[in-house]
Amino acid sequence: MQVDYYKVPSPSFVIDEERFRKNLAIIKHVSDESGAEIILAFKGFAMWGVFSILKEYVNGAAASSVHESRLCFEEIGSPAHTYSPVFRTNEFESILKYSSHVTFNSLNQYFKHSGSLLNYPQKISPGLRINPEYSETGYDLYNPCSPGSRLGVTATDLKKNGLPEGTEGLHFHVLFESDSYALEKVLQVVEAKFGMFFPKLKWINMGGGHLITRNDYDIVHLIKILKQFKHKTGLHLILEPGSAFAWETGELVATVEDITENQGIKTAILDVSFTAHMPDCLEMPYKPRILGATDPVPGKPTYRMGGNSCLSGDFVGDWSFDNELKPGDRIVFWDMIHYTMVKTTTFNGVQLPAIGIWTIDGKFRPIREFGYNDYKNRLS
Ligand SMILES: Cc1ncc(COP(=O)(O)O)c(C=O)c1O
Numbered sequence: 001m002q003v004d005y006y007k008v009p010s011p012s013f014v015i016d017e018e019r020f021r022k023n024l025a026i027i028k029h030v031s032d033e034s035g036a037e038i039i040l041a042f043k044g045f046a047m048w049g050v051f052s053i054l055k056e057y058v059n060g061a062a063a064s065s066v067h068e069s070r071l072c073f074e075e076i077g078s079p080a081h082t083y084s085p086v087f088r089t090n091e092f093e094s095i096l097k098y099s100s101h102v103t104f105n106s107l108n109q110y111f112k113h114s115g116s117l118l119n120y121p122q123k124i125s126p127g128l129r130i131n132p133e134y135s136e137t138g139y140d141l142y143n144p145c146s147p148g149s150r151l152g153v154t155a156t157d158l159k160k161n162g163l164p165e166g167t168e169g170l171h172f173h174v175l176f177e178s179d180s181y182a183l184e185k186v187l188q189v190v191e192a193k194f195g196m197f198f199p200k201l202k203w204i205n206m207g208g209g210h211l212i213t214r215n216d217y218d219i220v221h222l223i224k225i226l227k228q229f230k231h232k233t234g235l236h237l238i239l240e241p242g243s244a245f246a247w248e249t250g251e252l253v254a255t256v257e258d259i260t261e262n263q264g265i266k267t268a269i270l271d272v273s274f275t276a277h278m279p280d281c282l283e284m285p286y287k288p289r290i291l292g293a294t295d296p297v298p299g300k301p302t303y304r305m306g307g308n309s310c311l312s313g314d315f316v317g318d319w320s321f322d323n324e325l326k327p328g329d330r331i332v333f334w335d336m337i338h339y340t341m342v343k344t345t346t347f348n349g350v351q352l353p354a355i356g357i358w359t360i361d362g363k364f365r366p367i368r369e370f371g372y373n374d375y376k377n378r379l380s
Pocket of ligand 1: 044062083173175207240241242243244
C-alpha cells in the first residue's frame, strides 16, 4: 500500500515495509541459488528497528568498527564479519568478542593483531583485504583503487612478502552501485593477480557495490558467475552489499516552512538540512528526486530546496512543480534510506528527522524520535 506522506511526522525517514521485503526476497533468492553468503554492510544501512524483518531473510552483517560489530552481535544475533582500515589495540578485544571473521587492511595490521586472534578461545577466521588496482568506479570518493589508495594489499606486495601463515580469506571491495558485468571483470582481475593464493584459502569476500535490487540488475547472470567462481575455486563466497538492501525502500519527508526570493531565485526553506541530513547531496554532489517535481521547466513554478542550517551552501536546486509551493506543503525526497540515515548529524542543533516504518497494512509505526538530549549528549 502506498505511503501517505501526510500521515507521517515531518521531518522523518520512512521505510516502506513492502519495498523492503521485496529487496530482501531478491537478496535471499540470489544467495539460495548461487550458494554465496550475502550479509548486510551496516555502514550503508543500520536501522536496527527493522531487523526483525531483515532476519527473516538474512542472518549476518559486515561491520567496519567495534560499534558496528557489537550491533550485529546484539541485534542480528550473530557475530560480525569485521573489516576496518585500522584496528586500535584497546578495542581489539571487543572486536574479537563480537566477530566471526576479522579482515586486516595491511600486512602490518595482520602481524600486529593476528596473534591474539589465533589464541582466542573461540574460532575467528582471519582475512586480508587485497587491492586489485582495478575499479570501474567513476567517482574518486568511492574508488578504493585510486592511485596511492590506503585500502588493501596489492598483488605486488603480497607476492613479495607471501601470504601470512594462517590467513583464511581474502576480501576486496572495488564496486559502487555496479552491475554483475562489472563484477565479472573484477573477478577475472582478482583471479589473475591473486589466484595463486586461492588453494590456501577458505573464503573470499567480494565486498559491496553490488546493486542487486536495482530494476535492471541481471540477477540470472550474477548467479551464474558466482556459481562458476565457486565451482572453479572451491571457496566459500561472501558478498556484503549495503545499498542494495535499502535501495529505493523509503523517503525523507520534509515540510516547506518558508519561501524566500532573491534576484529572481525562489528558495523553499525546509525543516531538514542537506548538510546535516542528506550530506551526500553536497559531497557527491547528487541531486535527489523529489516526488511530484521535475528538473526545471521554463514557465513552471521553480524552486531551490533550502536547508534549515546556517551553512550558505546548504541548498540544492532547482526543481519545477505543477503549483506554487506554500508553507505546510510536504516535500518528499526519494530513496533516502541507504547511507543517508547513517550519516546524519546535529550540526547547528537542527532537529534530527524521526524514524519510522510504513507497514504492509498501511500504517505508520514510529521507531525513534529525537530531541534536545540527543544533541546535547554528543557535545560534553
Ligand atoms: C568494505 C566495504 N564493504 C561493503 C561496502 C558496502 O557497499 P555498498 O553499500 O555500495 O553495497 C562498502 C562501502 O563503502 C565497503 O567499503
